[in-house]
Amino acid sequence: MFLQIIILSAGRSGTNLVLECVSGHSLLTPTEFPEDKHLFLRNIKYPNYYLTKCDTVYIPSCEYFHNFMQKNKYANILWTLRHPYDWCLSKLYRGRVGNNGRVKPADDAHYDGLMLDMKCMYEYLKTAELNYPFRILRVKMEDIILDIEKECKRICKFLCIPYQEEMSRPWERMRHIGKRERYGNKLDTSQIALYKNIETIYDGYFSNKLDLVEKVFEQMNPLVKELGYVI
16 A cells, blocks of 8 residues: 655644644654655655645645646645634734744735735645545544544545544644644644634734734635635
8 A cells, every 4th residue: 555645735724733643643654844845846756654744835836736746646635724714813823923932924924925825725725626636635623623533533534544543642742842832732622713702812912903804804705615614
């Protein structure tokens, strides 16, 4: 059996969580570092049981994406998703100046960069599902948090590998230091539907930025519907 697994999406969608769920399977060999930013650049065939994550922002063009998928014919993609409202709020907050010592904001921590990043992610998702429909599985972060065993079993069924209990304890392997310190040994259900408490989430960070929030949500409404979430 030849199998490669890529966790892919835009950042703040649960890529690290899903990666460490899958890395709990004894069959797979995760990369030393959680993220491989050069995954789509190398123009090589990756080894069997290769497992890593990448952000869609690191794919230069659809040509690179197609080249990777055609050269690595056994690569399957777990495409992480999240309610777009929460997704965007997390990007704006986590990427701000001062967070984790940042001296300048992340590229997706302001309106224009955020819109570009989400548009890029969705365009690649549509391209992937149109051209490689049987090699792409959508995985919602909320589903992982609410019923991790059920979702891990669904992932295993897609990958044609047996479920192993270790997959349902991703916190034991969380290599992202910030997330390990933030969430500890648990799945944090408070990360679901954050947008419903916009005045108080993130210590009130958005309470004086409601115009920005409204602008972002308006642009995200079509994606909310497309991904099966509620406005």
